[in-house]
Amino acid sequence: MRSQFSGDALVHEAERLGPIHVTTGFEAGAIEVAGVGDGGDIRVSLAADPISGDVQWFFFRVSGIAGRTARIVVENSGRVSRLEGREQVPDCWTGYRPFRSRDGQDWVRCDALYEDGTLTIPVPPGADTLWFAYYPPFPMARHTAMLGRALANPRARLEVLGQTPDGHDLELLRIGTPERGKPKVWLMGRQHPSETMAGYFIEGLLGRLLDPADALGRHLAETCDLFVIPTVNPDGCRRGHTRTNARGMNLNRAWADPDPERAPEVVLIRDRMRAEGVDFCLDAHGDEELPYVFLGGPLEIPSRTARLSGLFETYARAMERACPAYRLADPYPGGAPATADLRMAWNWVAEEFDCLSVLLEMPFKDTHRQPDPEMGWSPARCAAFGWATLEAIAAVAGSLR
Ligand SMILES: [Zn+2]
Incomplete structure (x- = not known):
């Protein structure tokens, strides 16, 4: 001693x-x-x-x-x-x-x-x-600051879809001027509170989308009607839950038939989607086991079509080119399920709107594609992946219908 x-x-x-x-x-x-x-x-x-x-x-x-x-x-x-x-x-x-x-x-x-x-x-x-x-937190103050930066852009405006069980606003950021024929692009994150990488991902994506010096971001903001819900589950995020909202509901198991008492967040978003329509949807998550970035497509829904499979292939190939940390060859472990679970947002949206709907899973650990021995899959890499994702959206935006 x-x-x-x-x-x-x-x-x-x-x-x-x-x-x-x-x-x-x-x-x-x-x-x-x-x-x-x-x-x-x-x-x-x-x-x-x-x-x-x-x-x-x-x-x-x-x-x-x-x-x-x-x-x-x-x-x-x-x-x-x-x-x-x-x-x-x-x-x-x-x-x-x-x-x-x-x-x-x-x-x-x-x-x-x-x-x-x-x-x-x-x-x-x-x-x-x-x-x-477990992973760097993405505090609600950071969510609010992200919305504030976006709202400084005249193309952006805020909608409150309603209140959560704990009395917080469920916030939707709209970007772009609605016009007939513009694709309606929906982006969501943090159904699962612990998957904070979704916050950093949307922060990176919005940074590029609203950067007036970035030609691609500006092009998408001008040609698409965008609906961004960075924090689907603000109660769970504040409370420090792993997967559920304040009522103990895993929201990504509620989409087929949401109970208004247990999953009001999903009811509010579904209603808004039905009022507006959906041509593309991306739902951002984190995976605690997989050592790579993984994308799921609308390939197993009951109404799957060659059109949707082709759109997903185009999207995934464009994502590979935009960010080599992603590879289409990295498979769904154990093989993709034979039938889609329509309780999950990604599948329900694809079936309901006959549209390209993508599940994004980023690792908590690292990617074996370009490992980083020091930081693993870091918040900075989540943001960079969000930045690159605009290139994949641009690759399909003109052919979603
Ligand atoms: Zn998740």
Whole structure:
């Protein structure tokens, strides 16, 4: 043990260390503390979403750790549920590296060990306070600032579709002047709150779409009628849920027949879509297991057609050219389902509107196409993918009908 002189008294460092605090009393904070040992072991459990019991997301602050050899032990990390057909894919914690921040703003990846169903994150010496998160949070203040920047552009305007169960606005950003014949392009993110990469993706996409110096962005803003819902589930995002809204509903399992009590967000968006029409839709998500960017097309819906398959192929090939981090050859694990699940937005929209509807899944870990040993699939790469996505939309915008 290190020691130091204080006047004439020898003061042992351990004796003057205060208690370690683990807190989640801020937006999107989520973890349950099981106990803090004298040796610096901080034992925690992932917090479960209401009703569904989904676990994955964590975001917490640890203070009082200077001078200690602390580590965080996530005791229930072995309890995450696996998706069907993923037996050949490593689970979400294998090869995963968490994020750490000294100020709650700037994030770096850190090492972790996953063994026998327990994730252990060593705490580096030096700092007294650190934040830890499953992926860098995308706070609602950042969502609001993103809308504010967009609304400075005369092409953009805001619609409030209605209120969420927690009393927040469900916001739709409209871009472009509606005209007969213009394709109606819908973009959505964060049905699943923990998949914050969708926020960074839409931030990058909007940045290009509304940059007056970017010819492609300007072209699309002039020739399309755009409907952007960056945060479909603002309650879940604020509460720090993994997949559900305030009523415990996984919104991406509600689209076929949404219950107005449990999934009012989906009712509001579906009504608006039916009033306006949809010619293209993209729904942005994150995948905790896949080591690559994945796109799903309207290939398994009951009313699938060669026209829709051809449009998806054109879109995916254009995406490959625009961003080599994506490859059409990276498959849906276990093979695509024989019949589409119409409870999912991507499938319901394609079936309802006979249109090209795309599911985007970005990795929480990294892409094996262009790995980044330091940051993995980072927020900056999400934003760059959003920027590049405009090229794929441009490739199909003239032939959606
Ligand atoms: Zn998702």
